[in-house]
Amino acid sequence: MNRIVVLGSSSGMPDPERACSSILIEAGDKSYLIDAGEGCASSILRHKIDPFKIKQVFITHTHADHCIGIFMLVQMMHLLENKESIEIYLPEEAVFWFENMFxxxxxxxxxxxxxxxxxPITHDFLFKDENLSLRAHLNRHLMSNKEFISEENLPNKMESYSFGLDLGGERIFYSSDIADLQDIENLIEEADLLFCESTHINVEELLELVKRKKVKKTILTHIPEELEVREDELIKTAKEMEYENLKFAFDGLRINLS
Structure with missing residues (x-):
């Protein structure tokens, strides 16, 4: 059985109960990590994940709460004397800088x-193996930096991605951080499962969208403190809108797939 494990569900603000953004996909005899925010290595151990099964890591963008844990992950693998090879996919603009950071x-x-x-993850990126396929979709999350980058003549290319996955015939979409719902509205039609960040969007508008797009199940992640306290209210709102499958992520949440 394929399974998704939430390793980190906090917003960009550190949370004593949540690690930063990271989910793990278990499929076949392998595991795949999407995002590696601060605390992901500790979460792997805390939630009794076998780190030796992780063969690929996919980083959506290089905000620290989505990528900074990759260095401790590699250090942990080294200290565990893992002899296996790991592929780390990340936005093309970041490869040079990460090589130097290591x-x-x-x-x-x-x-x-x-x-x-x-x-590198490029605009037409597609990963495919015997267990899953993963396609990158460019989003506008980092574009608010455009004017500053231009004025300062910085090399940053503002590459930020959402991921669409096919896993055992199930369509899964991982928004990561987005500018707004326009970034994903044409990509989630009839998805079986949507992981959607909840820091940069309006959840009521998301509920209208997922109902219209016939998304079967939606899990909110990247949860800011001010939204966390509204969990019961928003789940009630979803039910009033006749959308029964809204859930708030928490670290250690396991979702069994077919």
């Missing part, structure tokens, strides 16, 4: 027991 942290590829390779 060196700056003395995580030299040549000295690690765990071998890893940084690979």
């Amino acid at each position: 060196d700056a942290l003395y995580l030299f590829k040549e000295k690690l027991s765990c071998k890893f390779e940084l690979k």
